[in-house]
Amino acid sequence: MDKIIGGKLVADALIERGVDYIFTLSGGHITPIYQFLENSKITIFDTRHEQAAVFMAEAWARMNRKPAVAMVTAGPGFTNALSGIASARLSNAPVILIAGCVGLETAEKLDLQDMTQLPVIEPMVKKALVCHIPERIPEFIDIAFRTAMSGRPGPVYLELPCDVLNATVDMAKVKKMHTTLTTKPVDRENTRKVVDLLKTAKNPVVIGGSGIWYADAGREFVEFVEKIGIPAFTAGAGRGVLSDLHPLCFESSLAIRPGGAMLALMSSDLVLFLGGRLSLFYIFGEIFPASAKFIQVDIAPDEIGRNRTVDLGIVSDTKAFLKELNSILDEKAIGDKLKKQYQPWVDTVRKADLEGKDQAKAMWECNTLPIHPMRLAKEVNDFMNLEDDIIVADGGDTSTWMGMTRTIKKGGTYLDYGLYGCLAVGLPYAIAAKLKHPDKRVLAIMGDGSTGFNFMEYHTAIRKKIAIVVVIGNDQAWGMIMHSQQLRLGHNIPNGTELGWVDYHKMVEVMGGFGICVEKPEDIRPALEAAFASGKTACVNVKVDPSVISPGSVALANLGGYKCN
Incomplete structure (x- = not known):
């Protein structure tokens, strides 16, 4: 039987995970992986700069809503990748960055492209891992994939020293693991409270952010908007989950976009903020009236309450939340009543939308x-x-x-x-x-x-x-x-x-x-x-x-x- 080395375990684990492409720039520290990817089911997609490789992985992860893999060599290859990882962190892209590094036996010997990589990237990722034992490589790859997709998606770093990749493996000690998380949490009790706030609102808006896209909640989002006739905006990766051509969609929530966003956000009395971040794009929350009731739904607890007091914070997967909310609205049979209640407000937002576009016509x-x-x-x-x-x-x-x-x-x-x-x-x-x-x-x-x-x-x-x-x-x-x-x-x-x-x-x-x-x-x-x-x-x-x-x-x-x- 031919000897098995660590590099083969990496390739086998990625193939078993169904990875289509690895976005990469080659280097000596990762050649032990490359040699087992050649002529495999995985396409090695090579770029001219590591930054571009990670950006490609970020886009791939965002579009597919599943982990994408970038792979870079040690030292300068690793540092060239950092901007892409920082971008993936804020776009919630589940990118797994695999990097080579100098061998354990040559650490602190001034080997080629030697640097301490882990502390540099650790604050930028959901988890930073280093595997020192070749037999445990499949376990670490499983951890990386699980972590990238758990809760709010995001990047994970896995470092593999080159002598670990070249080491002969004792297959009796290898645990091949593959866990996929499918749990979608929902807060049923607090979701019922949303209906009470919707009943009292006259000028509500709903904003569907990136969490709607990543949770694949587009159908539920459209159903909710249509069920009660609420003016809707989309943001981030959520753009397009409700078509801009839909009569209740007033396009982007960015106030600088010609249309109704500025008036709607500044005049709302209830904001339902789904899977988004209250960032600079909302003037750090100050674009909304201080008197407006604010409901924030997010899979990440630490995101709720950023930049303003939230009246109702709900930790939930947005798809599960909307399914539950739509069910409650059906149970209470109040959709038609809310449509009638909100119609004057919808007309106001639509008028502002038309006026805003008319003002921009000269530039277009x-x-x-x-x-x-x-x-x-x-x-x-x-x-x-x-x-x-x-x-x-x-x-x-x-x-x-x-x-x-x-x-x-x-x-x-x-x-x-x-x-x-x-x-x-x-x-x-x-x-x-x-x-x-x-x-x-x-x-x-x-x-x-x-x-x-x-x-x-x-x-x-x-x-x-x-x-x-x-x-x-x-x-x-x-x-x-x-x-x-x-x-x-x-x-x-x-x-x-x-x-x-x-x-x-x-x-x-x-x-x-x-x-x-x-x-x-x-x-x-x-x-x-x-x-x-x-x-x-x-x-x-x-x-x-x-x-x-x-x-x-x-x-x-x-x-x-x-x-x-």
Whole structure:
């Protein structure tokens, strides 16, 4: 019988878990795993930078609502992965990062790429593990998968020293474990109290956050909204679980989006906050009236009560909560009564929604040169009009414009950097999206600043024949910082904000992709048509007006610790 080493146990455990892809950049410390993944059921998806590998795993985990695996080598490979893990923590993505490290026998000997990795990443993950005994590798992989998906999903770190991976295993001592958690807790007693608060409300709103998406509670959310006729908003990964085209959906809960969100949130008397985080995006809770009753439902107890007093906090899986709530509403047969009670409020929110969109119409239809960035967002939104079309947004101002514009009809079809706000996600997210949905149209829209971070992932997409279209809103600057400086200081500091023009489209062409430059608004749609028709990885480089200041830049200059005195 051939000897079995630790690296084979890793590969076997990941194969047994049904892992499809491992997003990775190779290195000597993880070669003992690579050798057993070659020609296996798992695809080794190699990137040009470890950061991109983890971002791809994050997007894969978010879209599939199950663990995704990234694997990196020791030292610099590990440190390059950290931004992706920080992003996964705040997006609730169950990413399992496997990293090699120097062997136990060479610790503190100044071996190649030696560093103490565990204390660096421990505060960033749900659990940080190191396996020192090769026979226990399957147990540690089981712990990683269980932890990533228990409670609120999130990243887990597993470190495997290279001599553990190369060690011969005594198979009699190996325990092959595979536990999957399926429990969905619900607080029945407090759920009944929600109905009492709904009865007394005149101006209620419900906000469906990322927890709705991760719990696969879209159907229950729609049923609840329709059952009582309550104005609904979505946020984070929850965008699209209720289509923006639904008559009771008023799109994103972000107040800067043209529509009814600002009025509704500021005038509500009851807020039902489901699976979300009361963050900067809600002015740390201050956008809601202090007098409004606030109900917060979350799988994580420590999230309830962040940034404001909560009148009713319920620790529950959102799907189980909504099932229970819908059942109680049916039992009490009060849906029609609540619909009638809320109708004047729905009419008020709808009027505000129409007025808000009407005020934004001039920007969406702007014909000035250089191109208004919101006109670019509108052209992209209109072109990507199929329910299953996927858009990824990256960049400061560019993500803001797209977030203010995108009509989302289905969950899991819009990805951006969310709370962590890390630029560079655009190409990795889009590549992962196309891997998952090879028959769907995938478009990334990003700023020229964010384009520079993971630019060589164009090469990854080209060499792997992944036909994504990337639109660059090129304002020749770090726009959000430039504009926020102008608002704070009266001018921007050129060193650190101005980039100048770059022919990114020509760089993509040189690597074998499709490239085109656009300078007029009427040429945007033909360029998108040509890019998709090319069947290649494509770059549409659009010259946009650098003088236009987005609401995101205004917020950056005036909120929280960024505000200048």
